[in-house]
Amino acid sequence: MATNSALMGFVHRRRRGAELFLLVLALVVGIGAYAAVGLGVDGEVPTNLIGYGGWLTVLTVAAHVAVRIVAPYADPVLLPVVAALNGLGLAIIHRLDLAKDTGLASQQLTWMTLGVVLFVGTLVVLPDHRLLARFTYTSGLAAIVLLILPMLPGIGRTINGAKIWIALGPFSFQPGEIAKVLLVVTFAGYLVVHRDALALAGRRVVFIDLPRGRDLGPILMMWVVSLGILVLQRDLGSSLLFFGLFLVMLYVATERPGWLVVGGLLFFGGATVAFRIFSHVQARVDIWLDPFADPDGSGYQLVQALYGFAWGGMVGRGLGEGMPERVPYAESDFILAAIGEELGLTAVMAVLLLYGLVVERALRAALISRDGFGKLVATGLGAVFALQIFVVIGGVTRLIPLTGLTTPFLSYGGSSLVANWVIIAILLRISDQARRPLPDLTETEDEDEQATQIVKVVPS
Amino acid sequence: MNKPIRAVSIFCMFLFLALMANVTYLQFWRSEELNKDPRNARVAAAAFSRERGLIQVGEEPIARSVPVDDQYKYLRVYPGKELYAPVTGYLQLGSQTGLERSQNEVLSGEDPRLFVNRLVDLLKGDTNQGGNVSLTLDPKAQRAAYRALRDTVGPDGEGSVVAIQPKTGRILAMVSFPSYDPNELASHSRDVREKAYDRLDANEHQPLLNRAIQTRLFPGSTFKVVTAAAAIEEGLYNQDDQVPSGATWQAPGTSGSQNVIDNEGRTGCSPAEISFAAAMENSCNTAFAKMAVKLGPKKLRETAEAFGFNSDYLEDLGPQARSVFPKEVVDTIDGEPQDPRELNDAETARSGFGQFSVQATPLQMAMVVSAIANRGGLMRPYLVDQIQTASFDVLETTEPEKLRDAISPQTAAQLTDLLVSTVDDGTASPAAIDGVKVAGKTGTAQRGVEGKAPYGWFVSFAPAENAEVAVAVMIQEAPGKEIAGGQLGGPIAKAVMEAVLNK
Numbered sequence: 001m002a003t004n005s006a007l008m009g010f011v012h013r014r015r016r017g018a019e020l021f022l023l024v025l026a027l028v029v030g031i032g033a034y035a036a037v038g039l040g041v042d043g044e045v046p047t048n049l050i051g052y053g054g055w056l057t058v059l060t061v062a063a064h065v066a067v068r069i070v071a072p073y074a075d076p077v078l079l080p081v082v083a084a085l086n087g088l089g090l091a092i093i094h095r096l097d098l099a100k101d102t103g104l105a106s107q108q109l110t111w112m113t114l115g116v117v118l119f120v121g122t123l124v125v126l127p128d129h130r131l132l133a134r135f136t137y138t139s140g141l142a143a144i145v146l147l148i149l150p151m152l153p154g155i156g157r158t159i160n161g162a163k164i165w166i167a168l169g170p171f172s173f174q175p176g177e178i179a180k181v182l183l184v185v186t187f188a189g190y191l192v193v194h195r196d197a198l199a200l201a202g203r204r205v206v207f208i209d210l211p212r213g214r215d216l217g218p219i220l221m222m223w224v225v226s227l228g229i230l231v232l233q234r235d236l237g238s239s240l241l242f243f244g245l246f247l248v249m250l251y252v253a254t255e256r257p258g259w260l261v262v263g264g265l266l267f268f269g270g271a272t273v274a275f276r277i278f279s280h281v282q283a284r285v286d287i288w289l290d291p292f293a294d295p296d297g298s299g300y301q302l303v304q305a306l307y308g309f310a311w312g313g314m315v316g317r318g319l320g321e322g323m324p325e326r327v328p329y330a331e332s333d334f335i336l337a338a339i340g341e342e343l344g345l346t347a348v349m350a351v352l353l354l355y356g357l358v359v360e361r362a363l364r365a366a367l368i369s370r371d372g373f374g375k376l377v378a379t380g381l382g383a384v385f386a387l388q389i390f391v392v393i394g395g396v397t398r399l400i401p402l403t404g405l406t407t408p409f410l411s412y413g414g415s416s417l418v419a420n421w422v423i424i425a426i427l428l429r430i431s432d433q434a435r436r437p438l439p440d441l442t443e444t445e446d447e448d449e450q451a452t453q454i455v456k457v458v459p460s
Numbered sequence: 461m462n463k464p465i466r467a468v469s470i471f472c473m474f475l476f477l478a479l480m481a482n483v484t485y486l487q488f489w490r491s492e493e494l495n496k497d498p499r500n501a502r503v504a505a506a507a508f509s510r511e512r513g514l515i516q517v518g519e520e521p522i523a524r525s526v527p528v529d530d531q532y533k534y535l536r537v538y539p540g541k542e543l544y545a546p547v548t549g550y551l552q553l554g555s556q557t558g559l560e561r562s563q564n565e566v567l568s569g570e571d572p573r574l575f576v577n578r579l580v581d582l583l584k585g586d587t588n589q590g591g592n593v594s595l596t597l598d599p600k601a602q603r604a605a606y607r608a609l610r611d612t613v614g615p616d617g618e619g620s621v622v623a624i625q626p627k628t629g630r631i632l633a634m635v636s637f638p639s640y641d642p643n644e645l646a647s648h649s650r651d652v653r654e655k656a657y658d659r660l661d662a663n664e665h666q667p668l669l670n671r672a673i674q675t676r677l678f679p680g681s682t683f684k685v686v687t688a689a690a691a692i693e694e695g696l697y698n699q700d701d702q703v704p705s706g707a708t709w710q711a712p713g714t715s716g717s718q719n720v721i722d723n724e725g726r727t728g729c730s731p732a733e734i735s736f737a738a739a740m741e742n743s744c745n746t747a748f749a750k751m752a753v754k755l756g757p758k759k760l761r762e763t764a765e766a767f768g769f770n771s772d773y774l775e776d777l778g779p780q781a782r783s784v785f786p787k788e789v790v791d792t793i794d795g796e797p798q799d800p801r802e803l804n805d806a807e808t809a810r811s812g813f814g815q816f817s818v819q820a821t822p823l824q825m826a827m828v829v830s831a832i833a834n835r836g837g838l839m840r841p842y843l844v845d846q847i848q849t850a851s852f853d854v855l856e857t858t859e860p861e862k863l864r865d866a867i868s869p870q871t872a873a874q875l876t877d878l879l880v881s882t883v884d885d886g887t888a889s890p891a892a893i894d895g896v897k898v899a900g901k902t903g904t905a906q907r908g909v910e911g912k913a914p915y916g917w918f919v920s921f922a923p924a925e926n927a928e929v930a931v932a933v934m935i936q937e938a939p940g941k942e943i944a945g946g947q948l949g950g951p952i953a954k955a956v957m958e959a960v961l962n963k
Contacts, residue, residue, distance in 0.1 A: 099531075252464040295499055303499075309486045310494030311502045323502050345487035349480060356476045363469045367462055375461050379468060386472040390479060399482040 012435035015076040016068050022080030023060050030056055030087015033319065037095045040320020040342075046094075055109065056087060059116045066120040070127070071432035078361050078431070081354050082409050082424050086112055086417070088351070089410035091319070092331075092338050099325035104412050111414040115421030122425035129429045133373045136189025143182035146175035147225070151232055163233040164404075176229075176238045177406075177419035180245075180384055181426070187246055188376035190218065191253035195372070199254035222246040223266045227274070234280055237395075237403030241387050243267060248383040249376055252366075288401035301328045305337035305396050309348075316344030331412040333404055334396050351410070352393070358424075359386040365431035374430045381423050504554035509533045513567040513590035513850060515548055515559055517597045523548045523560065528648070536560075536646040542639035543606050546670035547597070547777070547843065550642035552653065558670070559593065559843070562777055566591040566847050573847060573855045589850035596630035596845045596858075598623075601929070604959035605633040608952040609933070613637060618936035620671035620822040623956050626830040626927045628860035629839030633931075633956055634823075636671040638663075665937070673774060676781040676819040677934065680905025681743045682917040683814030685828055688740065688878060690763035691751050692871045699874040702733040705747040712753060712805035721749050721809060724904075740878040741886025743902060745813050752812020757803035760811060761785045764818070766866040767828045767838060773863060774823065776843040783824035786817045814905060826932035829919040832879070833899070833927030836872040838863045880924045888920065890950025893958060897924035902949065913937075918949025922957045929960040 031053040038046035046052070060083050067074050090112070094105035126132070132139075150156040150163045157165035157172060165172050191198070222243060230239035247263035274281050283298060291299035291306065304327040311322060324330050324338035331338075340348045362382025369375045388405055395402035406416040495503055509532045515523035522540035527533060536551040538544065549558015556564055565571040569578060569590040577589070605621035613619050615638075623633035644656035660668050669675060691697050707730040708722045722745065723729040729744035739747035752760055764785035765771065774780060788800035789807065803811065810816035820828075823841060831838040840861040847856040867875075879899035882888045888900035903917030916938070921930035933949040933956075941948060 248468055252461055252468060255461065255464050292499075306486065307494055307497070307500045307502050309483070310491035311500075311506075313487055313491045323505060326502065340483070340487060345484060348483050348487065352476060352480055352483070356473075359472050359476075360469070363465055363472070366465050372461060375465065379461075379465055383468060383472070386475055390475040393479050394482070397479070397483050397486055399478060 011437045012073060014072050016064075016072060019067070019076035019079060020064055022077065023064055023083055026080045026084035026087060027053075027057055027060055029084045030090060033088055033091030034094060036319040037091050037098065038320075040318055041095065041098045042320075052109075055113075056090075059113060063116050063119055066123055067428060070123045071428050073432045073435040073437075074428040075361050075365060075431035075435070077357060078424055078428055081357050081361075082420070085351070085354055085409035086115075088339070089335065089407075089412075092324075092335055092342075092410070093412050095319060095342070096325055096331045096338060098320075099323075102331075104331055107414075108412050108417070111417045112421075114414070115418045118418055119421040119425045122422050123429060126426070126429055129374055129377060129426060129433060130371060132185050132377065132426075133189045133192070136186055136193075139182040140186035140190075143179040143186060144225075146179040146182070147229065147233075149175050164235045164238065174406075174413065174415040176235070177415040180241070181381075181419055181423055183242060183245065184249075184377055184380035184384060187249045188373055188380055191249055191376055192372045194218075195253040198250070198259075199256055218250075220266075223263075223270060227270050230270075230274055230281075231278070234278075235404065236281065236284060236401075237388075237391050237405035240391055240403060241384060241405065244387045245380060245384045248387075249380045252379045253372075253376055284401045284403070288398060291398065301334065302396070302398060302402060304328070305334050306398060308337040308341035309397065312341040312344045314345050316340070316342050316347060318342060332406060333392060333411065335407050335410045335412070336393055336396050339410075352389075355385070355389045355408070358382075359389075361431070362427050365427055365434055368434040369430055370434060374433060378427060378430045381427055385423070501554060505532070507568050507570075508551070508553050510568065511589050511850075512536065512551070513569070513848075514592040515563070515567070515595065516592060517544070517595050517599050517602070520599060522595075523551075523642075530648055532648055535648060538642040538646070541641045541643065543602060543635075544597075545639045545642045546636040546672065547595070547634055548642060550645040552646060559595075559777060563593045563844065566593055569850075571847070574849065577849050591850060591855065592848040592852065593844055594846040594848060595843055596625075596632065597634065597843070598632040598960060600959040601633040601956050602635065604955045605635040605931075605952065606637070606639075608955040609635055609637050609935075612941070612948050612952055613935055613938040614940065616665065617938045618665055618671070619938070620675065620934045620936075621931065621952060621956060622672045622822045622826040623929055623931045623960065624826045624830040624839075624841055626833035626921060626930045627839070629830070629841045630845070630860070631823075631841050631843050632929060632960060634670075634672045634843070636669065638665050638667040640667040670777075671934065671936065672822045673777060673780040674821070675934070675936065676783055676821050676824075677915050677936065678905035678907070679814040679818060679820040679825055680903035680915065680917050681745075681813055682825055682828075682901050682903035682919045682932075683818055683820070684740065684743065684748045684812070684903075685832065685875065685879070685901050685919065686764050686767060687748050687752050687755070687760065687812045688736070689767075689832070689867050689871055689875055690755050690759050692874050693763060693867050694755060694759055696751070696754060697736055699736050699877055701736055703736050703739050703747050704732065704750045705729050705734045705739060705744050706732055706750075707746070709746045709749060709809075711749070711809050714806045719806060721745050737878055737881045740901070741882050743882075743887050748812045749809035752808050753805050755808075755812075757808045757811070760808065761787060763867070766864065767831055768824055768863070768866075769820070773827075774841050774843070780823075781821055783820040784817065785811070789817070814903060815908075822932045822934040824932075825917065825919050825934070826930055829879075829899070829901075829921050829932065830927075830930035831866040832872050832875050833921035833924075833930045834872075835869040836865050836867040838866040876924050879920075883920070888918070888950060890947060891918065891920045891954045891957070893922060893954060893961075896922050896957075896961065898922040898954075898957065899924040899927075900950070900953065913942075916948050918953045920950075920953045920957065922961065929957050931956045 035045050035049055090105055090108055093108050097105050149166050155166045156163055157167045159165050164174055164176050226239045226243035229235055250259045287299050291302040295303045308327055319342050322341040324341050327334045327337050359382050362378050366375045366378035391403055392405040392407050394400040406413050408420045511534050512525045514521045522544040523538050525534040526537055528535040549560045551560045567590045574591050601623050609619050609621050619637050621635040625632055640660050645653050647653045697703055708720050711719045711721055726742045728742035769783045769785040790800050791798045807816050811818050840863050842858050844858055846854050848854055876899050879901055880897055883892050883898045883900045887902045891898050891900040900920030905915045916935035918933040921927040931953040933952045935948050
């Protein structure tokens, strides 16, 4: 009789020491960049470097200790990667603070603190990610409520033409960021139950298995919701993100590329109609096609960003030596332009590789996860991350038309940062479950007990 | 579900590869093109933030960069203020005027001659420093010219002085009044510089204009020097000959009293024939009008062009107005432009004493006298003496360049005699300097506008036998003063000549 560990091929090691080592490197990036900003702009190391670096270290170590205790088998790479990104983001925001005389970096540090607290909280409250499956419909409802909130008078706020903000007292907040996580849970819960029906019924047209008409309901609903976001909230990015996310998860759950065809056609149909009807979509496309047509008006932000990237070149101007403040909203959507200008192509590549690592680690957790729900949640979170990176970075580098989305962990913004820390916590939880060695069942597998037909069920 | 997850992974990989390829294209292949884009204010701001080279006169910097504690690191200051402003111009974010503009490549360090220094700076980790530009201006002459002009025309006056070293073409003084303080325009505060610009731009006296090269007016009687040069060069008259004159002359082919050329009361011109010297000394309009008609418009124009009319010559500073002696005129009948025709006799007559449509800048008139002073050889005027590195190593010294022989040495010698006697015994006497032979000519040009004071001109050089300085003075406005003869311009020219000759 083969043991389970032999069946699995090998047993994952915990690798918490490796994580700690990588976290030290991440801290070197974050604190080093912060010090370099001070040197570049003022010619001296920032006076609060010890307090700042100390607090960053406390947060990082706290996250590490929490992982070590409650998710000891979790992936060791994810946390250091996001710690490095968050640290770099803080330094760049601080850089822009110095140029613009704002104080966003300290606010962002507060948000990061809240993010780490929620990260630890998620890991503690959620000993098993399958608990989330219980909230399939609750979280779906919550997501829809959150998406509608910005449209309510009184608390809704329109910022830069997109109605995706709500304001409660002094806090403003982008509910879409939280809705992103909730939707992943909802889709995964729904799809894991209905995947067979969605996968098996249908007919074959040419080479593609098309789904049954009645199974098109959910995808049509999601399509309508996405278009609703596009039309009512004027938020191109979120619309694209939610629909793409749903499509990817549907495809993974059903293993049927036919869904991608149907979804793709729906997307392009919707996008074409939206392009024809809505001036703001047309405007975005026009800017994308030729940002230099109106370099001081509609194309200003993108043109300034392109100049910034070009000005940075291969190795950048050096922190504090460029003019990243010339790009409007450089601290949020356009933070990559600031990195490109002052740290160059080298750093942009490094950032892209770090993001690639996050996606790769999420999808790896999905591959090795032993349950369908976990696979779907991990795939969904990985895909939403990848899509968001592609949409926002593709937008600021003029690969695709610009849509407003934050750059995860780098951009200034509380809701985004907090939501992303929670996403990482869920991913770590799934990878912890997947990498944890199975309980050794050989002791119970003797002839007598088999005969009694008592089976110990491990949830799967 | 692992198969589609793998497919999703590959899809995500392609997304990231697309991003990487695009950003590589942007930051590696396209960066040079974007960095050269003139609309890219980053490049201008970076150049603005660099330590720029000096503009200096002798040992004295008239434009330099001082470190400041703001976003641009260096502020451009102009210690010479109004005195040198028309020459230096000023530096603003993304724009420059004057020498700051014409010598921008050197001052900003982008000039190829500074390549080695750029390389050294790069290796040493220093920020790129611009090169220095050393000017030909003589600070004493410049100051003397500015003060004399300002004191003569008064605070609401307008005028210009240009002094040239005849043998080389070095510009020793270039003054335009009123001037402005370039420091305000170079301020890093948008508010300060915009207010200063708006105030200067709205000023009716146009202080931002460099009148020495940008204002072109009727040269009036100073143009008689050119007419005389043409006459002697063509063998029409010798300096000792008698020339036709007369109290008045009805311009040929015209009628009516407004077309009668007179001598504005200078009775020395009244005889039917007078000596060439007397005609010059008394600045007889009738004599030179008759001379011009005898020469014809073509000869007159050719001589004017030999002195530099109808062409550009100063390469160190722009923009410049081109001095004009018209090749042809275009009449308009009932608003319809007719075919161009040659100047008729009446027009040639008026052109002979610097009216009709002859127009000259102060620099042009300085060149006319400087060529006469240099035995007929017209040198290219220049302002930039040396290009230096930031550490004052000389990279290039401008070599004097002869544009052409405007007139023969014999003609020049005869003209010099005529002009010396004009100072000694004639209208140009206010420019006389004790112990030095000075050659000079006055000019008063009607504006062609009834009731407005004329423009005053004065051209001179000294010492006449071996000139070290040639000066042109132009007075455009001098409220409350009578602009006539050499009364206003002469003393200014004298002050400049004395400053150069150390008298």
